[in-house]
Amino acid sequence: MKQPYLLLTPGPLSTTATVKDAMQIDYCTWDNDYRQVTETIRQEILNLAHADANTYTTVLLQGSGSYGVEATIGSAIPRTDAVLMIAMNGAYGRRIGEIADYYNITHVDVEFPEDQAVEPQRIAQALTDHPEVTHFATVHSETTTGILNPIAELMPLLKARGIISIIDAMSSLGGVPISVDDLDCDYLISSANKCVQGVPGFAFVIAKQTELAKTAGNARSLSLDLFAQWQTMTQQPGKWRFTSPTHVVHAFAQALTELATEGGVMPRYQRYTASQQALSVGMQALGFDLVIDPAVQGPIITSFKYPHTDFNFDDFYQFIKTRGFVIYPGKVSAIPSFRIGTIGDVNTTDINRLLAVISDYQQIHQ
Numbered sequence: 001m002k003q004p005y006l007l008l009t010p011g012p013l014s015t016t017a018t019v020k021d022a023m024q025i026d027y028c029t030w031d032n033d034y035r036q037v038t039e040t041i042r043q044e045i046l047n048l049a050h051a052d053a054n055t056y057t058t059v060l061l062q063g064s065g066s067y068g069v070e071a072t073i074g075s076a077i078p079r080t081d082a083v084l085m086i087a088m089n090g091a092y093g094r095r096i097g098e099i100a101d102y103y104n105i106t107h108v109d110v111e112f113p114e115d116q117a118v119e120p121q122r123i124a125q126a127l128t129d130h131p132e133v134t135h136f137a138t139v140h141s142e143t144t145t146g147i148l149n150p151i152a153e154l155m156p157l158l159k160a161r162g163i164i165s166i167i168d169a170m171s172s173l174g175g176v177p178i179s180v181d182d183l184d185c186d187y188l189i190s191s192a193n194k195c196v197q198g199v200p201g202f203a204f205v206i207a208k209q210t211e212l213a214k215t216a217g218n219a220r221s222l223s224l225d226l227f228a229q230w231q232t233m234t235q236q237p238g239k240w241r242f243t244s245p246t247h248v249v250h251a252f253a254q255a256l257t258e259l260a261t262e263g264g265v266m267p268r269y270q271r272y273t274a275s276q277q278a279l280s281v282g283m284q285a286l287g288f289d290l291v292i293d294p295a296v297q298g299p300i301i302t303s304f305k306y307p308h309t310d311f312n313f314d315d316f317y318q319f320i321k322t323r324g325f326v327i328y329p330g331k332v333s334a335i336p337s338f339r340i341g342t343i344g345d346v347n348t349t350d351i352n353r354l355l356a357v358i359s360d361y362q363q364i365h366q
């Protein structure tokens, strides 16, 4: 079957033919072969995140990325005597707040405009104002806009106060260099269908073993009990608690091999950055202004303003889609905008083809 278009959306994204091919077999789950695949994945995730295996562990969890965030919030944060501070500058930060509401977790929200990065100085002040805070969560790459938040600058503030840190690195891990050892964070979450370039179906959490070990009995959900999932995966190495997405797991193992073949996270980061730069420059030349300051722009996804008030996004979207590219609507509430992702099996040649299509659209609609 021919792939009808390239996904320029930040997960699911365009995967290679070889990643898709890895899903052509109905694999069994119970034997050593499969468990070895799971164990290798857990180890390789630690390697690509620069997380020491003596200190950290990887827990894989069925579901999309939000399941991983919810499992972490609902398992890491005790039922009583805990206060979560959330630094928010977009929809994914707000989603952490929604999760906290479902779990009746007291949370202090520090909100920033959607077109600005989280500011460490304001977080420092908020932490001083709220000495009751025990846990802190934020998003690394806020996919709402494409902003990369300065997590390395936030970590020392949390460490100094003994606060447990939870980082949603969903759309950055694998595509942006991250060193969990250097960050010394407690939980870092990502999923199969983002920068590792697998297909959707599971999330994973890199957790500090000493902290995760304290969370027995915290979970308010059976399937989202991160501690229980970890126990099963380590006591019977490579075993998942409930049915795992076998095809997705094999595709992910193949995606990890391809990440290594590409040379690891740094060359992938450079490829994404080159695509993002080509896109940003080309789109501005075609009359589309940027929503966020290039100083805080990450390589994952870029938001563009509508070029004029009667711009018809649906028409624009269909025009592009029939010519082989799928883009993303905007998510910034205040600014009419749309987004184009530059992650996945995509390079500058693809971006230049896209720019030619958009140029054609502009010619017709001038």
Ligand SMILES: *Cc1c(COP(=O)(O)O)cnc(C)c1O
Residues within 6 Å of the ligand: 010, 011, 064, 065, 066, 067, 069, 092, 139, 141, 142, 143, 168, 169, 170, 171, 191
């Ligand atoms: C993709 C993403 C998620 C998870 O979204 P799902 O739809 O549940 O996969 C969470 N946070 C960020 C920053 C993301 O980009």
